[in-house]
Amino acid sequence: MTTLQEELLPGTRRALLHRIAVAQSEGRAPSLVAAVVRDGRAVWHGARSCVDGEVPDENVQYRIGSITKTFTAVLVLRLRDEGLLDLGDPLEKHLPGTGAGEATVAELLAHTAGLAAESPGPWWERTPGSLRAELSDVLGEQPLLHPVGRRHHYSNPGYTLLGALVEKLRGEPWEDVLRREVLEPLGLSRTSGGPRAPHAGGWAVHPWADAMLPEPAEDLGRMAPAGQLWSTTADLARFADFLMRGDDRVLSAESVREMRTPAAPGEAADVADGAAYGLGMQIQHRDGRLLAGHSGSLPGFLASLFFSESDDVAAVVLANCTSGPLLSLVAADLVRIVAEAEPRIPEPWRPMAEVDPGVLELAGQWYWGTHAFALRVTADGLVSLEPLSGKGRRSRFRANGDGTWTGLEGYYAGEPLRAVRRPDGGVSHLDLGSFVFTRQPYDEGAPVPGGVDAEGWRGIR
Template sequence: MSMIEADLLPETRRALVHRLATGQVQGRAPSVVAAVVRSGRPVWMHGWGQVDGVVPDGDTQYRIGSITKTFVAVLVLRLRDEGLLDLSDPLDRHLPGTPVGEATVGALLAHTAGLAAEPPGPWWERTPGALRPELADVLGKDPQLLPAGQRHHYSNPGYALLGALVERIRGDAWDRVLQREVLAPLGMTRTTMHQVAPHARGWAVHPWADVLLPEPDVDTGRMSPAGQLWSTAADLARFAAFLLDGDPRVLNPDSVAQMRVPACPPEATAWDSGYGLGTQLLRRDGRLLAGHTGSLPGFVATVWTSADEDLGVVALGNVTSGLPIGGLAADLLQTVAVREPRIPEPWRPLPTVDPALLDLAGPWYWGPSPYVLRPQADGCLELAALAGWAEHPAAPDRRRAVGGAQRLFHR
């Protein structure tokens, strides 16, 4: 952590409590709990409402729904980093016998394999996993809806396949692999497949009366990699810190950063959202947020991170609908980012620069459009647009760099 104090100002804390409280009231949620992470540690955590007559805290468990998928993606990327698979590998190479064996591992992670959004039959979130005991039951007779690789099409069965892939390669149940390889190293002792007290109960609220209706609590079986896990605000705060900085015991920072790179083109009318490798991406208030939302009957959850701001936010609630938890979490992050913006590290000169690279530094042109080439600390060169540079490259003293269809000219 830097020399800058990480704790939040009292005015910021009050604004966060106000947003959390209004969200709980307007969303008619029995309870909500949230946390903010900065510089690798929680700097704020608060609950509103009640669970069994007590205000929830960072140790109260909630179901986290599809945030489970991000954990599964971490397991798959660990396999990739160990050289046990490649993201371009067809599924059939490691998990033979499914009707979608040509789908690549990377496409399943990014939801671009064209698979059906849901398994056949009744809603999987409301029916016991015993209804679909085998992978064939999860996929159904006609699981391929779209040509692979052309569009993002969210698929819960796709992540059931990835969980089975982890099991096949590791030779153990995916949740035991997760506990051993991810949860234990990160200190996430309150993230489990099934609820462990203290935990919230899942509720729906009557649409026309302030009356609670109990929601089913089912073991989703083969579909569990798509959304089974329970967790707490404190545990997910640790996970948010991991999604910002990585952890060499689990996944190196470069692989974690790859998770938040868009892995598929956005829809033509939705340029503000996308999907990476197991993470949802959202552009909001000029910031790129990466993380995941989640929901199962009676519960909603979100983890958002902003790498540029070094901020993470967690929000959990126990209500089926009416509480836009993703927007609530994004508002909490925005509150901290605006009121207490990240203070940059001091500028420092480059220790050494190859004279040949230094000679290339400066303005370059693609046609009349100006760019600037700058040496970087890692020895690479950065090419960026150069605003406000009006000189035209018409002089004879110039160099040319040719790459594919692009030609850059240097005065």
């Protein structure tokens, strides 16, 4: 069953339904639901099998596990944007006495704080949260397994610390802050810390028989900021759109872009697959496209939310089984199906509203040594610098309002670009982080470091 909408072509809708049907059947999931987002809204919902005898719709709750971490990261970035903390602050500055205080806020967000993957004691996902009433119950006597900041090591206790940081600076429980600052502004009325009807029950499926066993649904207590939430495909579709575009009521587009910027490589096996981690978001390359989002699991449930910003397509997939279908692959496939079957139609080209003669003068060909580059001025107010042919360093630059620009990505991210003028006002060269770009290769009229041989260019004698 699928809810058909006219926004997608019939062939695309059938391909999406086929993909989740294969995932549910081969993965032996008691039920599986999915949604696709394009152009800022959900354009498709699909479901396979039943919950309580009914085919689940987009409003049936499933537990979403570690997608909760992305919600927690949003709260932390809000604190940063308000000036209440800096990502480079050691945890000890705001939350003393944890035993992990030398780790910075950014390292906790990116899982590079050196903390253990799990909390000590009984399997925390299947035991009452009351057993972890204090942070010391979550961290144990030796919280750090690795040197702080030296490697990516996924840590659930790390996000417990971030939740405690939110509580300390807001003076309220994590879930109350989340509801007021994120869920209510974004209209996520079916996202909550505990299950609300209608919701799916969690199941373990026997590995060698078509039999099932109910899983407990524990309140995670202190570990809640790492994996407590329940949600729906409708709510997560809205959340996915927020993670692509931002919403100034919650977090700006610039800040959510920072969240999905790689802050740490994955473990060695993940790096080989092109995986990395940002500030509360997983980043991966699949099918030639860059995806960001998060996966989640708790006993009885699997979840995945991933999007391609360049395609403006997101996918959410939820299932109520402990193991089975690889939902991150399913979500990636749903994105690919839509992106390939119905590629994004680009905005019409339009000329810039006003032309700055001083900037226009910089457009055209430049040379870094003998390497040819093109500087282009675009209608969005940016300039771009990229090789004329082949691969090489490239970036867009944002104007600073004082005749200089700042790099936005790649090797030149954050680097200053300025046009250096001669006494007569003409442009001598471009200075990009001390690199000199000239109009001709090693232009003898420009101050090329090391000078230019007086005899000039020559052949072999």
